[in-house]
Every structure is written in structure tokens, then in C-alpha cells.
């Protein structure tokens with residue numbers, strides 16, 4: 204099948220590469236010329252484990268091509284996936300301009316039937332509105348399908364190639380048949396394609412993200428209570444997760460969630476709820492708890508350093524919003540770094556993949572090439588992203604290189620007693636501080 208994908212971002216590029224890997228002929232189009240130049244010169248615009256290998260193979264065998272021309276892509280594919288960004292404003296209203304621009308351009312370039320598939324995360328009702336919008340711009344037949352994406356950055360290839368489920372919201376048999384044809388090859392061990400109406404498909408995506416974010420925020424709130432009452436959130440997490448009704452995933456307390464999805468989708472859901480007259484619910488509270496969680500270390504820092512951090516050197520380990528991605532959108536590490544910079548500190552960061560993006564997002568930050576460069580002469584280390592390579596560090600050398608043996612663990616990956624025995628003062632999330640006189 205010939206397929207086009209609009210948007211070569213974290214979702215569109217992975218979708219395009221994986222659809223090509225299944226034997227389709229795929230053209231990915233993006234309005235960002237820099238991305239298309241990079242891709243056509245054999246490089247990826249972002250890091251995602253396993254992406255390069257599949258991309259190169261499919262570029263070489265000509266199953267996959269890239270273009271900066273949307274009309275060319277619309278002329279190419281019978282099916283046109285749209286995976287452009289859908290950010291939110293401060294109150295949660297979703298900005299659909301990129302989606303409307305691309306759909307409008309698709310309508311203008313159509314020369315016959317097309318199935319247009321909305322992969323972007325959009326509020327319920329968007330597909331129905333887009334249908335009318337397209338109808339007013341083309342005389343050619345078309346169908347629209349809502350097909351929200353559930354991949355996770357860091358395991359995006361695996362998630363796309365072996366999905367838990369694929370949701371298709373469509374109103375016609377023709378659209379449903381084409382979508383079955385597209386996704387059948389991805390189900391080798393069991394068929395998990397759910398067909399529904401577009402509104403429910405759109406809602407499933409928001410509901411899933413809000414539920415996952417709620418688990419994180421609830422656990423983070425519990426972590427604050429644990430600290431106040433002398434409980435250990437790690438023991439609570441394990442004990443709670445053993446309940447089969449609850450299960451162990453998404454229960455880690457930490458510096459809060461970030462990324463391009465949870466923060467905006469939670470706020471978007473709150474906005475949808477407001478407009479639907481379902482007011483004063485828990486969606487805004489999920490976001491508020493997350494905002495507060497990012498400030499967890501500030502009071503401890505004030506205790507250690509007072510309020511003026513001029514002359515202090517802080518080392519941040521991990522800048523991406525989570526491991527195995529270079530994505531720094533809404534990263535708790537950058538929130539912390541900005542607060543430190545505002546208070547006069549020197550902030551050095553090291554991330555295995557996200558240095559460049561972090562430096563671009565926060566120019567005052569010094570992104571260092573190595574962990575050793577970041578920690579040399581530091582007053583404190585802040586573990587912000589739990590990359591595997593930070594789990595077993597050589598603490599004797601690190602202590603010798605620092606100005607003060609002080610560690611703030613924002614992901615609870617170290618053991619408080621062991622850190623105290625190594626001679627560090629150690630703060631973490633929802634657990635008593637350890638070491639020194641704390």
C-alpha cells in the first residue's frame with residue numbers, strides 16, 4: 204500500500220518507518236526543511252532506540268522517502284496519516300492550527316479518494332469538525348479516521364510494531380477496511396484492533412493518558428505524605444503494587460511527569476471537562492500536584508544553601524524528561540535548572556542523548572560532554588532522569604571530585620543507607636534524608 208505521513212516528529216517518523224518496515228511504500232512529509240534535509244542526508248532529527256536501523260534499511264530499499272512538499276505526499280499515498288503537534292495553551296485549550304493547516308492543504312491537493320487518518324491527539328469532536336472542514340475544501344471523495352497513537356518515546360519502535368491495541372474511530376466500512384489492511388500485519392499473536400466511533404477513539408487517548416498521569420500524581424502526593432509521617436514511599440509503592448487490582452506500573456514517585464503528552468493532555472482533558480459542564484473534577488488537580496512535585500527539592504536546597512545560590516555549582520544528571528529519549532519538552536530537569544539559574548547558580552548538565560536539545564531550550568545551562576565534567580567541583584548532584592548508566596556510579600571518585608558530598612535523587616534510584624555509608628548527604632523523594640546531620 205502507498206502511505207503518506209504528515210509530520211516527521213516523534214510519532215510521524217516512527218509510524219512512517221514502521222509502516223515501511225511492513226512492506227508499504229511510505230512518504231513522510233514535514234514543513235520543517237531542516238528535518239527533511241537531515242533525513243535525506245541519512246540522519247534522524249531525533250534520537251529513538253532502534254529507529255536509525257529501520258529507517259536506513261527502508262530508505263535503502265526505497266520503501267521510505269522524505270519530502271518537504273505536502274502536495275507531493277498527498278499525490279503519493281492512498282492513505283494519509285497526520286501526526287502534527289497539538290499543543291495546549293495555559294488553560295488547556297488545544298491549538299489545532301498545525302492540524303487544520305495540514306488537513307486544509309491535504310484537501311487542496313487531493314486528486315481522488317483519500318483516507319485521511321488523524322494520529323495527532325485531539326479533543327473529542329475534532330474529527331467530526333475536520334470532516335466538514337475538508338468537505339468544504341474538496342469535491343473529491345474521502346474518509347476520515349481517528350487513530351490515536353499510544354507509543355512511548357524510548358520504546359516507540361517496539362510499541363508501534365507490537366501494539367497493545369490499535370484504536371480506529373471511523374464511520375464508513377471503506378475506512379474500516381483500509382485500516383484493517385494497514386494494521387493486520389502488526390498483529391501476529393492476537394488481534395487487538397478496536398473499532399469505534401471517532402469521538403470515543405479521541406476520548407480513549409485522553410482517558411488513557413489522564414489515568415496514567417493520575418497514578419503518578421497520586422503516588423507523588425502519597426510520597427509527600429510519607430515524608431511527613433515517616434513512611435518510606437518505596438516500601439509503600441511495592442506494597443500497594445502487589446494488589447492485583449492496582450498492579451505495579453506507573454507507581455514510581457519522582458520529580459513529576461513531563462514530555463509532550465501528559466502535561467498537555469491532562470490540561471486538555473480538564474478544558475474539555477469544563478466545556479462539557481463537568482467542573483471541579485480531578486484533572487486540574489493532577490496537573491497541580493505535578494507542578495508542586497517539581498519543587499520538592501527546593502526546601503531542602505534552601506536548608507543546605509539558604510536562598511541565594513550565587514557561586515553555587517549544581518550538576519544535573521539527566522536532562523531528558525525520561526530515559527531513552529532526547530526529548531526535553533516539559534522536562535522536570537529543565538524546570539529545576541531554570542530555578543537554579545534564576546537564583547544565580549551555575550548549572551551543569553549531562554545527558555547521554557538530550558544535551559543538545561536541553562542547551563537549545565535553556566541557553567544558560569552548561570551541557571557537558573561527560574558526567575565527570577558535570578560533577579567536577581559541584582556543590583550538589585541532582586539525579587533527574589533515571590538513565591541506566593546512572594544507576595551504578597563510582598561514588599568514591601565522584602565524592603573526591605565534588606566540593607560537597609551532597610546528592611538529590613529525584614528518581615529514588617539509590618539506597619539511602621548506602622549513600623550515607625559512602626559519606627554523602629542524601630535527599631530523595633518520599634523517604635527520610637540520610638547521611639551527615641540531616
Ligand code: NAD
Pocket residue numbers: 209210211212213214215232233234235238273286287288289301302304305322323324325352353354355356463464
Ligand atoms: P512533534 O512536534 O515531534 O512533531 C510534529 C511534526 O509535525 C514537526 O516535525 C512539525 O514540523 C510537523 N508539522 C507541523 N505542521 C506541519 C504541516 N502543516 N505540514 C507538515 N508538517 C508539519 O510532535 P510529536 O511528539 O510527534 O506528536 C505529534 C502528535 O502525536 C501530537 O498530537 C501528540 O500529542 C501525539 N502523540 C505524541 C506522542 C509522543 O510520545 N511524542 C505519543 C502519542 C501521541
